Amino acid sequence: MITIIAAVAQNNCIGAKGQLAWHIPEDLQHFKTLTLGKTVLMGERTWHSLPEKARPLPNRRNVVVTNNQDFTAPPGVLVYFSLDQALDELSKTDDVVVMGGAMVYAQTINRADKLEITHVHRDVEGDVFFPEIDPAAWKETAREDHDGFSFVTYERI
Numbered sequence: 540m541i542t543i544i545a546a547v548a549q550n551n552c553i554g555a556k557g558q559l560a561w562h563i564p565e566d567l568q569h570f571k572t573l574t575l576g577k578t579v580l581m582g583e584r585t586w587h588s589l590p591e592k593a594r595p596l597p598n599r600r601n602v603v604v605t606n607n608q609d610f611t612a613p614p615g616v617l618v619y620f621s622l623d624q625a626l627d628e629l630s631k632t633d634d635v636v637v638m639g640g641a642m643v644y645a646q647t648i649n650r651a652d653k654l655e656i657t658h659v660h661r662d663v664e665g666d667v668f669f670p671e672i673d674p675a676a677w678k679e680t681a682r683e684d685h686d687g688f689s690f691v692t693y694e695r696i
Contacts, residue, residue: 541630541650543637544573546657546688547669553641555665557588566657569690570638573655574599578633580625583610585639602629604643622646641667654693661687 546566547553554560575598583605586594595601595616602617603610604625612618619625622643629635636655637647648654648670654677672693681692 540634540652541626541637541647542573542634542653542655543644543647543651544570544655545639545644545669546570546659548659548661548663548665550662551668551671552663552665553639553644553669554588554667555663557584560663560665561659563657563659563688565685566688569657574636574638578602578629578635579638580604580629580635580643581638582640582643583607585643586612588640600633602635626650641669645670652695654691656691656693658689658691659687660689 545553546559546563548560552560574596578600579596580602581604583603586603589596595613600617601615602619602625603612604619604622606620608620610618626635626647637643637651654672656672676696677693678696679691680694683690
């Protein structure tokens, strides 16, 4: 199973200058709940955007995909130089949760089985955007509305 997890503003913005464009504690807790015990896959920029004290994310199998042949990660963190190879190998045995960034989302949205999206109910300025969620490919299967944001699950049609 391949799941994409992201917090996305109304204008599809997901970040600004290498960081999230907002701070929603409930979203961080939701992310933790959905990813604990799973394999989290991220690009190198997302890896570097995590607070250093949080790297690697605890109680999860951390995977970084990069084309930077000089990238080194701490022991226990898997590094792949091909996104396709990582997904092909890992999804055979693991629940893989793709956690960014924009290029990784764009390259995996057509392979994902599920989307776990926190819709942030405002436009924000930023420089990183989530791909469009095609209503012909995805159906909403769960929604939990909150003040200013909603947790929404989509499954592939």
